[in-house]
Amino acid sequence: MVAWKNLRKLSSLAVGTGAGLTVYFYKRLRHSDSIVQNSWVFSEIPLDKVGKWDTNWDYRDPKSCVTPIKDDTPQEKNRYNNELDKMSVKATRHIVLVRHGQFLDVGEHDKDHHLTELGRLQAKYTGKRLQELAIKWDEIIVSTMTRAQETSEIIFKEIEYEPQKVKYCDFLREGVPISPDTPLLKWRVFKMRCLQDHARIEAAFTRYIHRASPEQNHDSYTLIVAHANVIRYIVCRALQLSPETWLRLNINHGSITWLTINPSGNVSLQHLGESGYMPKNCLTSHLPRDVKK
Structure with missing residues (x-):
């Protein structure tokens, strides 16, 4: 009788653990693409896009101050690179x-x-x-x-x-x-x-x-x-x-x-x-x- 009770407990534990693992791996597979985190961080909370660093936060990023390249001609590339160099920041x-x-x-x-x-x-x-x-x-x-x-x-x-x-x-x-x-x-x-x-x-x-x-x-x-x-x-x-x-x-x-x-x-x-x-x-x-x- 005691052996039967212990067997029932082990069976319930196995079922519960199996169900828990199933749910865990299902969530991992479902959200694997949206989870962005460092390898040493054990959090499944996705990194919000708003939380990423905005390089043009002061509207002074050189690329935002220069007219984009209009075509692939050498003249246009030279024009873009020259303007970009003039707008580049050198000091801290x-x-x-x-x-x-x-x-x-x-x-x-x-x-x-x-x-x-x-x-x-x-x-x-x-x-x-x-x-x-x-x-x-x-x-x-x-x-x-x-x-x-x-x-x-x-x-x-x-x-x-x-x-x-x-x-x-x-x-x-x-x-x-x-x-x-x-x-x-x-x-x-x-x-x-x-x-x-x-x-x-x-x-x-x-x-x-x-x-x-x-x-x-x-x-x-x-x-x-x-x-x-x-x-x-x-x-x-x-x-x-x-x-x-x-x-x-x-x-x-x-x-x-x-x-x-x-x-x-x-x-x-x-x-x-x-x-x-x-x-x-x-x-x-x-x-x-x-x-x-």
Whole structure:
């Protein structure tokens, strides 16, 4: 009797396992053409075409800037190759984004939002760090908001750059760049701001984040002093990640974020919110909790 029960259990197990294997191999055969993955990844989720890198993300890919070949004649091929060579990018762009220091969000107007003493100290540490890197800046752009301008003024005392060459841009002002996939607690309040801010911040991305021009012969370094939401959105867009994920990133006050754009159009993130050059007691990312609005 016991032997018969054990036999029934083994039979059921065999049937169940066989059915499971049948379903597994059926799915593998059915979806084998749609599965695109690395050999070391054990996921059957197909790679969406949207997830592939767009080489012409900044609309500056040389092939997109040249009239296509019209025929197979040698003259036409020479014309195409010459134009393509003229539009080819030779230099690399380094874009360093700095978040302003800690500030007091009191008062109704931006002019009242000054840096705290800690925020000024953070900006000084950031300036010293940038000076240590010994970078020769080709361009510096600063948000027109008070806290960003105060941060830049402190940084200018530490680095070698002529303040009169600095550019100030309204596009870089803080805002809500896009509806986040992680809802904000006060999303209803920010929803209208999102409608207003998205086009502006996207315009900032289009204006400043792109590969070098064909005329540029040397690698360049651009410093941008801006705000957390703007920087987080720019990073997501530059890496071709879903821009709705910007709220998942957190960067400290006075931190350095470094993007590199190669001639091919490939973008790499060298640093995200680097602030290790500051003492532990200077690291903050949110407004002071002991301040009442």
